Amino acid sequence: MLTSFATLKPRNFFSTAIAVAAAALLGACGSGHSHHYPPPPPDPAPGVIYDVAPLIDDPAALIRVTSTGINEYDMVAGIIFKPSGPSRAFLHNGARLIDLGDFGGASAQAFGINRCGHVAGWALGPSRDIPQAFRYDGALHRLAPPGPFSQARAVSDCDKVTGIATFGGAAHAYQYDGVLHDLGTLGGARSEGLDINVSGMVAGTSEAAGTLHAFLYDSASGPALHDLGTLGGARSYARALNDAGQVVGGSDNLDGKLHAYRYDGGAMHDLGTLGGDFSEAVEINAAGLVVGSSSPTGIGSTHGFMHDGALMHDIGTLGGNYSEAVAINADGVVVGSSNLPGAGGERAVSWTLAGALVDLNDHLYAADPGLRLTHALAINNKGSIVAVSNHGLVLLKVRH
Numbered sequence: 001m002l003t004s005f006a007t008l009k010p011r012n013f014f015s016t017a018i019a020v021a022a023a024a025l026l027g028a029c030g031s032g033h034s035h036h037y038p039p040p041p042p043d044p045a046p047g048v049i050y051d052v053a054p055l056i057d058d059p060a061a062l063i064r065v066t067s068t069g070i071n072e073y074d075m076v077a078g079i080i081f082k083p084s085g086p087s088r089a090f091l092h093n094g095a096r097l098i099d100l101g102d103f104g105g106a107s108a109q110a111f112g113i114n115r116c117g118h119v120a121g122w123a124l125g126p127s128r129d130i131p132q133a134f135r136y137d138g139a140l141h142r143l144a145p146p147g148p149f150s151q152a153r154a155v156s157d158c159d160k161v162t163g164i165a166t167f168g169g170a171a172h173a174y175q176y177d178g179v180l181h182d183l184g185t186l187g188g189a190r191s192e193g194l195d196i197n198v199s200g201m202v203a204g205t206s207e208a209a210g211t212l213h214a215f216l217y218d219s220a221s222g223p224a225l226h227d228l229g230t231l232g233g234a235r236s237y238a239r240a241l242n243d244a245g246q247v248v249g250g251s252d253n254l255d256g257k258l259h260a261y262r263y264d265g266g267a268m269h270d271l272g273t274l275g276g277d278f279s280e281a282v283e284i285n286a287a288g289l290v291v292g293s294s295s296p297t298g299i300g301s302t303h304g305f306m307h308d309g310a311l312m313h314d315i316g317t318l319g320g321n322y323s324e325a326v327a328i329n330a331d332g333v334v335v336g337s338s339n340l341p342g343a344g345g346e347r348a349v350s351w352t353l354a355g356a357l358v359d360l361n362d363h364l365y366a367a368d369p370g371l372r373l374t375h376a377l378a379i380n381n382k383g384s385i386v387a388v389s390n391h392g393l394v395l396l397k398v399r400h
Contacts, residue, residue, distance in 0.1 A: 045362040047355075048383065050396035052367050055092045056080065058392045065377040065386050065393070067240070067283045067327035068112040068154060068195075074384050074395060077113040077121075089121050091136065092395075100136050103146070105129075110136070112154045120155035120163070133163050135176075143176050152176075154195045162193030162202045173204045173225075175217065183217050186227050191215070195241040203241035205249075214238040214249050216263070228263050231270050236261070240283045248281035248290050260292050262307070271307045274314050279305070283327050291325040291334050304336050306353065315351040318359055323349065327378050335376035335385055348373035348387045360387065365399050 055076060056063060065078035076092045089100040089110035102108045105124025112120045122131035125146055133143040133150035143161060144150040150165035161176040173183040173193035177200065185191040188207020195203045202217040206225060214236040215225040230236045233252025241247050247263040253270065260271040260281035273279040276295025284290045290307040296314065304315040304325030317323045320339030328334045334351040338359075348360045360373050371389055373396075378386040385396040 044364060045358075047358065047363055048350075049363055049365050049399040050360070050385070051365050051399050052371065053395045053397060054392065055386075055395055056090070056097060056393040059390055061392065063388060063393045066111050067378050069110070070378045070380045070384065070386050071113050071115050071117065072380050072382060073115070073117070074380070074382070074397065075113060075117045076378075076386055076393075076395065077110040077119045078393075079109045086124075089119070089123065089136075091117070091119055093117060100134075101140050103132050103134075103140070103142065108134075111152070114155050114157045114159065116157070116159070118155055118159060120152035120161050122151040122163075133161070133165060133176075135159065135161055144180055150174075150180075153193060156196045156200065157198050158200070160196055160200045162196040162204070164190075164192040173202060173206065173215075173217070175200060175202050175219075183225055184223075186213050186215055186225055191225070193217075194238055197241050197243045197245070199243065199245075201241060201245055203238040203247045203249075205237040211235045212237055214247060214251070214263070216241075216245070216247055218245065229268055231259055231261060231268060233257075236268070239281060242284045242286055242288070244286070244288065246284055246288055248284045248292070250280040260290065260294065260305075260307070262288070262290055264288070272312055274303055274305060274312060278302070279312070281307070282325075285328045285332070286330055287332075289328055289332055291328045291336075293324050304334065304338075304351070306332070306334050306351070308353065313353060315349075316357045318344075318347055318349065318357060320344070323357070325351070326376070329379045329383065330381040331383070333379055333383060335379045337375040345372075346374045348376040348385075348389075350376065350379075350385070360385070360396065364396070 062081040069078045070076050080088045086106035089108035091098045102123035104126035108123035110119045110121035119136040133152040134140050144165050148166035152161050152163040155161045165174050167182040171190050173191040175181045186206040186208035191206035193202045193204040212235045214228040231251040232254035236251035237249050239249040250258050257277045260279040261268045274294040275297030279294035281290045281292040293302040294305050301321045304323045306313045318338040319341040323338035325334045325336040338349045351357045373387045373389045375388040383398040
């Protein structure tokens with residue numbers, strides 16, 4: 001059941017001022033009574049300020065929202081994992097929380113949402129052990145015949161879907177446009193589509209000669225998957241795709257180290273690291289700005305990064321040894337999380353190239369003093385941010 005945070009109301013500064021003035025007057029007149037009024041909550045730090053809207057008020061639930069789990073209308077889709085019981089796919093349509101249901105089994109999961117509010121994911125059927133891919137548009141629609149295994153991982157603004165499904169006994173990537181199209185593999189037994197753009201291009205990963213390679217499918221260039229290759233090592237994989245057909249992910253280099261890459265112009269480009277041995281790209285925006293995580297020099301943990309096409313920028317930390325960057329919008333606003341020094345715990349953060357790493361907890365308008373945002377999960381082009389808190393899932397809306 002959804003509830004609201006009772007203290008998410010703007011402060012009444014006028015009434016507060018009257019109360020303070022009255023107390024001072026009574027004291028000056030020798031009222032004989034001592035009045036102590038608590039100070040108002042501190043104003044947020046300078047910069048972008050957010051109103052907080054509760055989406056799922058359940059501190060005990062584990063909630064997952066991917067970077068593509070919010071659309072431009074602040075609709076949010078994802079997965080709720082309860083302490084006991086099955087996972088459930090949800091959609092918050094801006095007014096209420098909707099359980100997307102299932103196909104007769106107990107579990108369902110949602111991974112992406114498009115501008116129309118249509119959601120892609122999977123749900124169990126009566127057998128309770130075989131996922132079935134779906135697209136939700138007010139009702140749950142199977143993408144494949146009942147029975148064989150299938151999952152949906154992403155949905156485009158044109159309602160095309162990609163994921164993995166069983167074709168002739170083998171699990172292959174597919175593109176769905178009203179019909180399920182088998183995209184095949186790069187020579188191995190298995191492939192999976194992970195992201196799809198407005199043109200229907202699909203990025204994913206396939207078995208190839210005993211290893212894994214990232215692929216790009218573009219119907220305009222033929223029916224076969226295009227092998228993106230590697231950075232000189234054995235394996236590569238895809239994580240995200242933009243509408244320009246640029247792909248990002250991770251690949252082994254000649255030394256066997258995992259590095260982030262951007263694929264464009266027919267080539268895979270090594271994005272380097274922040275000085276250590278490791279980097280991985282997880283998301284890319286329309287302008288080709290890439291975010292992910294990398295190991296800095298001499299530090300045993302990872303920092304989030306943003307790559308602008310020429311340089312990898314360290315987003316830093318909030319004083320601890322760790323940060324991550326998981327999503328970026330069209331304006332280059334990066335969101336993720338970082339830890340505080342010592343046992344201070346994790347906090348949801350944002351970062352821009354023109355600014356510094358920001359603890360989003362310091363930029364909330366009239367929020368409950370007990371609220372703590374721990375992870376920012378997704379951001380849309382309006383700047384609205386989906387975040388996990390100690391109260392559950394919340395949406396941060398830019399205050400104008």
